[in-house]
Amino acid sequence: MQRRGSNWAYSGWLIILFFVMLLSGVAGYAATGLQSSNFTYDWLFRNIYTPLGSTLYAITGFYIFSAAYRAFRARNIDAALMLIAGCFVIMKNAPVGEAIWTGFSDVGSWFQLTGQVPGMRTFSLVGALGMLAYGFRALLGKERGFYAGVGEE
Amino acid sequence: MRNERVHLVKAGRHRQEGLLLDPLRRPDGALPQPHRAARQDITQHEGPVGRHKPAHVEQGNIAIINFGYGVSAWSECHPGVTVCAKALFRNGVKVIFMGPHYDVGLTMARLQDTVSEDFAGKEYGVDWVYLGYITGGETAISQLANDMRSIFPTDAYGTPLDDIPMMRDVNTYAEIDLVLSSDTGDWGDYFLRQWQSTYGTRLAEVGIAMLASSMMPYYLAGNLFGLSVGSRGGAELEALIGEPGDATVSMDSISLSHILLVLAIVLANIGYFATRGREG
Numbered sequence: 001m002q003r004r005g006s007n008w009a010y011s012g013w014l015i016i017l018f019f020v021m022l023l024s025g026v027a028g029y030a031a032t033g034l035q036s037s038n039f040t041y042d043w044l045f046r047n048i049y050t051p052l053g054s055t056l057y058a059i060t061g062f063y064i065f066s067a068a069y070r071a072f073r074a075r076n077i078d079a080a081l082m083l084i085a086g087c088f089v090i091m092k093n094a095p096v097g098e099a100i101w102t103g104f105s106d107v108g109s110w111f112q113l114t115g116q117v118p119g120m121r122t123f124s125l126v127g128a129l130g131m132l133a134y135g136f137r138a139l140l141g142k143e144r145g146f147y148a149g150v151g152e153e
Numbered sequence: 154m155r156n157e158r159v160h161l162v163k164a165g166r167h168r169q170e171g172l173l174l175d176p177l178r179r180p181d182g183a184l185p186q187p188h189r190a191a192r193q194d195i196t197q198h199e200g201p202v203g204r205h206k207p208a209h210v211e212q213g214n215i216a217i218i219n220f221g222y223g224v225s226a227w228s229e230c231h232p233g234v235t236v237c238a239k240a241l242f243r244n245g246v247k248v249i250f251m252g253p254h255y256d257v258g259l260t261m262a263r264l265q266d267t268v269s270e271d272f273a274g275k276e277y278g279v280d281w282v283y284l285g286y287i288t289g290g291e292t293a294i295s296q297l298a299n300d301m302r303s304i305f306p307t308d309a310y311g312t313p314l315d316d317i318p319m320m321r322d323v324n325t326y327a328e329i330d331l332v333l334s335s336d337t338g339d340w341g342d343y344f345l346r347q348w349q350s351t352y353g354t355r356l357a358e359v360g361i362a363m364l365a366s367s368m369m370p371y372y373l374a375g376n377l378f379g380l381s382v383g384s385r386g387g388a389e390l391e392a393l394i395g396e397p398g399d400a401t402v403s404m405d406s407i408s409l410s411h412i413l414l415v416l417a418i419v420l421a422n423i424g425y426f427a428t429r430g431r432e433g
Contacts, residue, residue, distance in 0.1 A: 045259060053225035061410065069417045073425045083422070087415050093362070093385055094411035095404050112369070121370045 020044070085111045212245030214330040215323060219344065220252030220260045221336030226361055227263065230335045232387030232400030233359035235267045237333050240394060242271040242280070246331070247319050251284040251305070253293075253340050258285070258309075267398070278317045285309030294343040298326040298352065326352045335359040341368065349376055359386065 001011050021044060028038025074080035091097030092108025137143035210216070218238060222230040241248055250261055261283055265272050275281055284305045287293055297304050301324050307313050314320040322328060332354055334341040341358045349356040355378050358368050362383030372380040381390055384407060387400030 050224045050259070053223065054228065057225035057228075065410075065414055065417060068414055069421045072418045072421060074422055075425075083418065087418060090411050090415055093383075094408045095385070095388070096408035096412060112365075113373075116366055117369050117373060120366055124370065 085115060089116075210241065210244050210246050210331060214244075214246045215249065215319075215328060216241055216246050216331040216333060217249045217251065217329055219332065219334040219336075219340060220250070220257050221254055221334055221338060221340035222260070222361070223254045223256035223337070224259060226337045227260070228399070228403060229361045229383050229387070230337070230359060231260070231263065231267070232384060232398055232403075233381045233390050234333070234335045235264065235398065236387065236390035236394055236396075237357075237359060238264060238268045239271050239396075241331075242268070242275060247279075248281045249284060249320075249323075249329075250281065251287055253287050253290075254337075255286065261309075278312075279319055282317055282319055283309045291339075291343040291347060294340070295347040298348055298354075300324060326354055329354060332356045333359060336364065337361050345371060345376060357381075 001008050001015075021041070024038065024040040024044060028041050031038075072079075072083050072086065074083050088104060088108040088111055090108075091100070091104040092112075097104040097108075134143060218234060218241075220234070238248065250264070251257070252260060254260070272281075277283075285308065287297070287304060289296070289304070293304055301320075302314055305314060308317060308320075314323075326348055329348075332344050332348060334344050334356065336358070337360070341356075341360060341364070344354075344356055348354040356376070357379035358364065358372075358377055359381045360368060360383075362385065365380070365382040368377065368380055368382070371377050381387065384400045384403045388397075388404050391398050391401050
């Protein structure tokens with residue numbers, strides 16, 4: 001705030017709200033002994049924080065929409081396969097997909113169970129083996145870069 | 154309020170839709186609902202590989218419901234948890250509520266609102282208990298399995314666990330029959346590693362849709378006896394108990410948003426190929 005950088009007013013607003021929430025919470029606790037029965041704190045949480053939280057989460061939908069429009073292009077055969085599988089899984093997850101064509105559910109499930117699940121299993125197994133290898137290397141003193149501030153031998 | 158919503162859902166099915174975007178303006182469950190409540194619901198007894206332990210519960214069983222989600226994920230997680238809480242209460246199961254998310258107090262209050270009829274017939278400390286916020290990550294979940302009192306000396310209201318009738322003989326995993334973890338993050342994995350795989354505790358996940366990818370292998374392997382993902386899973390569970398609610402209503406927007414997404418992808422590719430052909 002002192003540097004008056006861009007959008008510094010938002011930083012000021014953040015600090016004000018920080019103290020409002022802190023004081024309302026502490027005052028309510030001091031008065032009642034229970035944070036959960038503090039009207040001011042509850043009101044702020046229910047009517048400001050809760051809708052904002054839901055809104056922020058919902059905004060990710062627009063980012064996904066935008067990203068899908070820009071990135072989901074069948075530029076080569078791999079991208080085309082990904083595109084087709086993605087569309088089937090999307091339609092499988094939407095109840096209306098089954099109403100349009102029941103095959104969306106079957107084909108989407110097939111993509112998920114025979115395509116995605118084995119990939120996830122592989123990811124988990126490789127991650128676990130990698131952690132084992134890392135653990136052995138750390139025990140043997142060969143992986144000191146992270147915690148000793150030096151490079152790998 | 155809830156009765157009005159249910160009425161709307163029923164009425165909406167017979168209503169002629171004039172506008173494509175009407176369900177977004179007035180979501181009422183009018184669009185087709187998930188009728189294949191199938192592979193992902195939490196009450197399913199046999200999984201695709203047939204190795205799941207039965208989800209059967211008996212009167213007097215003790216279950217943990219873990220709120221690993223906050224306000225922002227209420228739309229995805231809360232309907233499924235609501236149905237599960239109703240089902241457990243109606244089957245005489247005693248429930249321990251707790252959560253690692255800082256919104257756990259709000260979520261508990263909302264559950265008491267959405268399951269108010271079932272809570273009304275239950276006595277605090279005898280049929281259910283609210284332990285409150287838990288922190289400490291996977292280490293705390295591991296410790297919880299061996300000595301609950303070291304993590305929760307009291308409930309969320311400051312009453313020592315020894316003074317709560319339901320908790321007098323409950324201190325380890327051995328006294329817990331079932332864990333339902335509802336998450337946006339890793340807390341289901343912690344219970345999976347520290348409770349299910351270690352002690353064989355029956356575990357189910359009610360998570361956001363994104364968790365379907367990471368949890369499905371464990372469901373297929375039999376580690377999870379049930380998996381409900383996203384608001385779609387919640388709607389399936391609502392259909393199973395015959396009480397349409399928030400998730401059923403949200404299926405309208407889920408359907409339309411998914412269709413619009415596919416349309417956007419199709420249009421983008423038509424434009425891409427048209428432009429490429431012109432350039433070529």
